Amino acid sequence: MHSFTEENYLKTIYYLAARQEGEVTTNSLAEMTATKAASVSDMLRKLAEKQLIHYRKYQGVRLTEEGERLALKVIRRHRIWEVFLAEKLGFGWDEVHEMAEELEHIRSEDLVQKLDAFLGYPQFDPHGDPIPSPAGQMPTVEYTKLSEVTIGEEVQVMGVLEHSPEFLQHLDKTGLNLGCRVLVQDVNAFDKSVSVQINHEKTLFVSNEVARNLLVN
């Protein structure tokens, strides 16, 4: 069995690897896990011993097949629990992540399987992130950032890149929920802010900062 801590490191390595090219660095892991580089170094040695990562000193780190399988298992559990919390218990998408961080470590194949069935085999979590298959495959989705959409195009909000409660609450307040239709009316040449029409109703301005973190299509 693997500890909570090991599971968290694997998950974090997976996420960092997904968003850059090449190996994941010690410092980026330290930042993400809110620990110090020295602690990360220690843990990397342990994970390498257990064959969960490929690790060459000073050269960064990469998941082995087994490590990726485990990381995806944890991510699957996390996202399924998020669906449960949002759909069944009525939590907002800004509240579910923190609880899922704990629930994802509950160890029982059976539990996640039954929960998945109870939820009707959801494909996406409340943030629009795809749920890995039981076999450990991450579905590929190709979404565009709202900031990349050209004027005149109408798209649908499919997910978010930024997951902080503050950002999600901001979207709630402006009415930019998952699934809502967005027509790009204009892009400001100076600050790249976007003027959009939501669901063929109200018009609003979206800063580039927000637009870069909204996945559409």
Added chain:
Amino acid sequence: MHSFTEENYLKTIYYLAARQEGEVTTNSLAEMTATKAASVSDMLRKLAEKQLIHYRKYQGVRLTEEGERLALKVIRRHRIWEVFLAEKLGFGWDEVHEMAEELEHIRSEDLVQKLDAFLGYPQFDPHGDPIPSPAGQMPTVEYTKLSEVTIGEEVQVMGVLEHSPEFLQHLDKTGLNLGCRVLVQDVNAFDKSVSVQINHEKTLFVSNEVARNLLVN
């Protein structure tokens, strides 16, 4: 905040105190928590420092008000999760305890509150154990052991004293589920085994060992 381990000790002290008179002993705690007396001694010192137990060396241990409040919180979470696992996910009453042992430590007031509402504020868990109130009160129930019931009386199965999967699976096999009606037809004078009629249908023999662990109304 309190650690998983501290929560488990408090819960165990509560259970041991409930089933004996007087203080709880170091050895009984070591047995229940599957650790050694030396480890228990250490932990008792820590819990006493935190004012969660009354502790005089060599004289056993008793929960403080704060300690009992915490213990009941953990027990409440445990039993609510058990209801969820049985009612919503379809697990058997022999399967839920182990998972609830982990889920009971998920820290969120909001989560247990919403889960409670989702389940319709259940009063009893799948084993017939009462669920402590949000305020931290353990409901009093007065049940009798089936082994104490006199011939001719008809009672209803309300709970179990023994919670092992083996015992519960045995009850499943013989059809002695929660809520079923039991008419005591005869008690064997030699081994105290009981001849009972279930739901006015089939008759079966129940060993004294089983009858002592069945709570009836």
Added chain:
DNA sequence: ATAAAAATTTAGACTCGTCTAAAAATTTTT
């Protein structure tokens, strides 16, 4: 009332995951 037995606590050690400070390797700058 002693002695023996049992229960409990203390002492010292170990693992896990973390830290700070120092050393070593790599990368960047000049």
Added chain:
DNA sequence: AAAAATTTTTAGACGAGTCTAAATTTTTAT
């Protein structure tokens, strides 16, 4: 190509929770 800056690793320590072995206290038996 050196020197400087940055990144990473190692060394040594710590807290939580556990262990075994030894010391101490309490209980039971003689």
